[in-house]
Amino acid sequence: IAIIAILIALLLPAVQQAREAARRSQCKNNLKQMGLALHNYHDTYTTFPIGSQSPIYAANWRASILPFLDQAPLYNKLTQTPSNGNGYDTSNGWTGGGGYGTANAILNNALVTVYKCPSSVTNAFEVGTANGTSPGQSTGSVTGEVGMTMDYVGVGGAYAAVAPFNTGAILNTNYGTMGQNGLLQIGKSLKMRDCTDGSSNTMIIGEDSGLIAGVDYRKNLSGGWSGHRGAAVGGGTGYGGGGVITILYSPNPQTKPAFTGAGFNNGPFTSFHEGGIHGLLADGAVRFVSDNINLTTLLQLGVMNDGQVIGEF
Numbered sequence: 001i002a003i004i005a006i007l008i009a010l011l012l013p014a015v016q017q018a019r020e021a022a023r024r025s026q027c028k029n030n031l032k033q034m035g036l037a038l039h040n041y042h043d044t045y046t047t048f049p050i051g052s053q054s055p056i057y058a059a060n061w062r063a064s065i066l067p068f069l070d071q072a073p074l075y076n077k078l079t080q081t082p083s084n085g086n087g088y089d090t091s092n093g094w095t096g097g098g099g100y101g102t103a104n105a106i107l108n109n110a111l112v113t114v115y116k117c118p119s120s121v122t123n124a125f126e127v128g129t130a131n132g133t134s135p136g137q138s139t140g141s142v143t144g145e146v147g148m149t150m151d152y153v154g155v156g157g158a159y160a161a162v163a164p165f166n167t168g169a170i171l172n173t174n175y176g177t178m179g180q181n182g183l184l185q186i187g188k189s190l191k192m193r194d195c196t197d198g199s200s201n202t203m204i205i206g207e208d209s210g211l212i213a214g215v216d217y218r219k220n221l222s223g224g225w226s227g228h229r230g231a232a233v234g235g236g237t238g239y240g241g242g243g244v245i246t247i248l249y250s251p252n253p254q255t256k257p258a259f260t261g262a263g264f265n266n267g268p269f270t271s272f273h274e275g276g277i278h279g280l281l282a283d284g285a286v287r288f289v290s291d292n293i294n295l296t297t298l299l300q301l302g303v304m305n306d307g308q309v310i311g312e313f
Contacts, residue, residue, distance in 0.1 A: 020274075023118040027207070027271075027278055028286045030114045034152065034205055035284035037068035044068075047191050048204075051154045051184030051244040060243035061154050061184050062115065063107070063225045069114055077106050107225045108147060117151040117209035119272040122216055124148060149216075150243065151209035152280075154184030158247035158302030159266070165299055165306070169246075176265035179246035181303045183282055186244065192282070195304040199282035203301040206289075207277040208245070210270030212256050217267055247302040251277045252291045289313060 041064065042048050049064035059078075066075035111124060126149055157179020159169050168180035183190055183204045195202050211217075225242070248266035249257045257268060269289070271277040276290040279301070289298070290313065297311045 020119065024273055024278075027117045027119060027209075027273070028288075030117065031152065031205060031207075031278055031280040031286045032284065033069060033114050034065070035280050035286070037065040038204065039284060040068040041065050042192060045189075047189040048183055050187065050189045051156050051182070052186045052242055060225065062112075062150065062243050066112070069112065071112060074106070074110055074112075111148060115148070115150050115152055117207060117271065120151055120209040121272065122149055122151075122209065122211070151207065152205050153208045153269075154205055154244040155182045155203050155302050156180075156185045156244040156246050157182035157304075158299040160248075160296075160299055164308070165303065177246055177248065178265050179302070181305060182244075182246070183304050184244050190304075195282055197300075197304055197306060197308070197310075200285065201301070201310045202282045202304045203279045204282045205280040206245075206247075206269045207271045207273075207279065208267065208269055210252060210272050210277075212253060212268070212270060215256070217256065247299055250291065250293065250295050250298065251289060287313070 038048060038061075049061040050059075052060040063075070063078070066072070109125070116124060126147060157169075158181065159165050159177045159179045165179070165181070170178040170180065178186060180188075183195060183202060192199065246266055247269075249268040251269040252271065253268055257266075269277045269279070273288075276288050276293075279287050279289045281287060281301075282304075289301075293313050294311060297313050300306060300308045300310050301313070
C-alpha cells in the first residue's frame with residue numbers, strides 16, 4: 001500500500017500537468033479559430049467587425065463572427081432588426097424586463113464552446129441578480145437574467161495618462177476609460193490597413209477566463225453578445241461596450257485593481273493558466289503573455305497605430 005501511495009504521489013502531478021497542457025493547447029486553439037474567423041470576416045466584408053455597439057444594444061464581435069465559427073445555424077436564427085429597433089437586443093430581454101424585447105433570446109442559453117477556456121473553473125452560465133449585486137454584474141443586470149460567461153475579450157485599445165496612449169480616449173470616472181486606438185472599438189469597423197503598427201505587433205483578442213483574489217469580476221451578462229454592459233462610458237455620451245476592454249493593468253493581478261464601477265471597462269486579462277494568459281495577435285498568431293510582461297509593452301500591444309517598437313514578451 002505504501003508503495004502504491006508513493007507511486008500515486010509521483011505520478012499524479014505529472015498527470016495533472018499533462019491535462020493542463022492539453023487544456024492550455026485547446027485554449028490556444030480556441031483563439032486560433034477566432035483569429036481565422038476574424039480574417040474570414042475581413043475577407044468577406046473588407047473590414048473587421050465592430051467591436052461593440054452603443055448606445056444601441058446591437059451585436060458585438062462575438063455574435064458577428066458566428067458564421068465563420070461553424071455557427072451559421074445559430075446566427076441565421078437571429079433577428080437583425082427586432083421590433084424595438086435595437087439590433088441584436090438581448091440585454092434585459094432575457095426576461096423581457098426593462099422594456100427590451102426578446103427577439104434574440106435564443107442567445108441566452110447558447111453555449112459556443114470556442115468562447116470557453118477549458119482550464120477555467122468558472123460557470124459556463126450565470127443567472128443575474130437584482131441590480132447586478134453579484135461581482136462583475138453591472139447595475140443593468142436583471143433578476144433571473146441568464147447568460148453565457150465569456151472567456152475572451154476584444155481589445156478596444158490601451159490607455160495610460162501619457163501620449164500616445166491617451167489620444168482620443170473617452171474618460172469616465174465612474175466606469176473607466178475606453179480607448180479609441182485598438183482594432184475592436186466601440187461603434188467602429190476597422191480595416192487591416194488601419195493597423196499601421198503591423199498585425200504581428202497588435203493584439204486583437206485577449207483571455208479573460210480567471211478570477212481576481214477568488215472573485216469573478218468579468219463583464220456583466222448582458223454584454224456577452226451585445227453592445228450593452230449596463231454602464232455607459234463618456235459622461236452621458238451613451239458609450240457602453242460589451243465584449244471589449246481597454247488595457248490598463250497587467251494580467252492576473254493578485255488583488256483587485258482600482259477600476260471603477262461595477263460595469264468597468266478596464267478589467268485586466270485573467271486566466272487559470274500558470275504564469276500568464278493567451279493573446280491573439282492581428283496576424284492570427286497566438287502568444288502566451290506572461291503575468292510579468294512590462295506594462296508599457298502590453299499597452300503597446302493593445303494599440304494599432306502608435307508607431308512604437310514592441311519589446312520582447
